[in-house]
Amino acid sequence: MTQTDTAEETGQGGAGHRDTGSGIWRARIRRAIRVGSRPGPWKRGLVLAALALLLGLLMLLHAQITDRGGLGSLAETFLPWFGLFVPVLLAGALWRRSASAVVALLLPVVVWLNLFGGLLGDKSHPGGDLTVAEHNVGDANPDPAGTARDLAASGADVLALVELTPQARGTYEKELAKAYPYHTVQGTVGLWSKLPLSDTQPVDIKMDYGPLADTKPVDIKMAYTRALRTTVATDQGPLAVYVAHLGSVRVFPRNGFWTDSRDRGAKALAEAVAAEQNERVVLLGDLNGTMDDRAFEGITSQMRSAQGEAGNGFGFTWPATFPVARIDQILVRGVKPESSWVLPATGSDHLPVAAGISW
Template identity: 40%
Template sequence: MTEGVIDERTTDASHGRGDRRGLLVCLLAGLLAALLAGHRAIPNVHGFGSLVDSATPLLGLGVPPLALAAALRRSRRALAAVLLPAVVWAALYGGAWLPPAAGAGPAAIRVASQNLRSGNPDPAATVAPLAGSGADLIALQEVDEEDRVDAALRGRYPHQATVSTVALWSRWPIRDSAGVDTGLGWTRALRAVVAAPGGDLVVYVVHLGSARAGHTATRDETLTALAATVRDDHAPRLVVLGDLNTAATDRVFVPLTRLLHDAQADAGQGFGFTWPAQLPVTRPDHVLYRGLTPTAAGVLRTPDSDHRAVTAGFRW
């Protein structure tokens, strides 16, 4: 009789611990779901909100450990709770992995953009895959050895526009080009009019201000300035190529997304992360557009840079 009482108490205690453990998983799952759904409600103090926004797609990595913890504790309640952040993440970002809904068919215009990395030991090797991709326009940032890059591209891309450390190489004539002030204190963006076979295409090559944890004010100001410039530009067909130092999920990116479409979101598959090149966890490099129909978008691994390149195809 005594043994039966002891066993019952032991079982009750074990169930109590199991419930508490299951409750912890439920709590963590609820917090993860709330963070995914409400990350933009976090105050953007010293850029913290932007940092969380940019990292939000990676928060889905928290779901498998929580599911495993719930399974190990044999808690149905915890397993059910883990479904909540999984569903929220899928609703927010699952569509990025579906086949793109953008227009199919051959591209009339192919573009590529690459941050070369200042001090790149072999920029010619970095740009070679871009030319090999069949791009008609190649936008580069952090160009500090222009002669070496030009020697690698000039044969296929006879037309060039350069301002400071940003440059555009084109298969087609460039009718006009000028620097663009983004409020950085020195010009690190350009606007060019390319005489493409289907008509004029306005191309911006941009490298916005840097952003680091706790220091995003300069980046934010340059993005606002770029959005204002694009808003005032009435060209019917326009693309923005470059390192914007901003993830598409960042709240400060909204002024641009109100004006332009994102080629990766419309015609790519996956998040298209580009930085750091060895194991990318975010996408500061972008192809934005209006007045065109995207046919494809992707990411290209290149040597000797800390960024991967971004590519896109369009038809008129």
């Protein structure tokens, strides 16, 4: 190899190094352009931020949702579950590294905690002068005798049962007779008590089955009475007790979330409680709705939820296999709830509820 050839090779090598260097610089420039043109953390995830704000406003202004087709009631029935969208949106915000979406999520978090944060802790207190319980025993319950024995074992002083059928009524009366010497049944609702009862009368809650008429067994439709009022004689004085089973709600293609019968019943029940002369009142029943539902404003303006004041958690009762809503209620006026809890499942599609109250 000659000296000239070596020089040419060296020159070519130098040019190659120069080309490589310029390529590196070009790559750096392109990368810088890409970085410079990429949106910053406050501009990323704007759709997620908008969804977070919408979620917060939906919970904050739920009372303003139209109730056409029962939409407002449907949203309020499952309002606590709206909080599940928060971790979903948070995961999306972190994946997108979006500061705007993370900040926007503060709104639904604050609103949800304001609405339901008080239910998360245990607010129960020991003691209580009287234990009351309520259970929708289910018209299709395959084991009414077992259900009655389980309820008697709960130790409740006053026990309200709803959705009693003529076929099962005798079973409940027989199984509960030893623990509860006093009882009354009006239509499909009844009250069993360890203390004397008086002034018992049915309460007209304006039942109308509407689109559900064809789905109800004949014996249930014939027993039109679905609410009662009675007086329980306690050591502390008379206690007015209402037992109610408000109309069912359903989702229909034409009717939407059908709540007409339930809503009329809630209004009639609120009027009955408002006219009650006894200052101490307990309402037990399957109201087919949560206390967040606007349909119950007439009742919640007069009475307090035992679960809300003295419970531990949300106390969901329906359906029994995987409860998603508390539609079985214990409400009080003039007495203090000390504790509230959900009893173990029976053969019904609802879970029983109980509460300890004091004067």
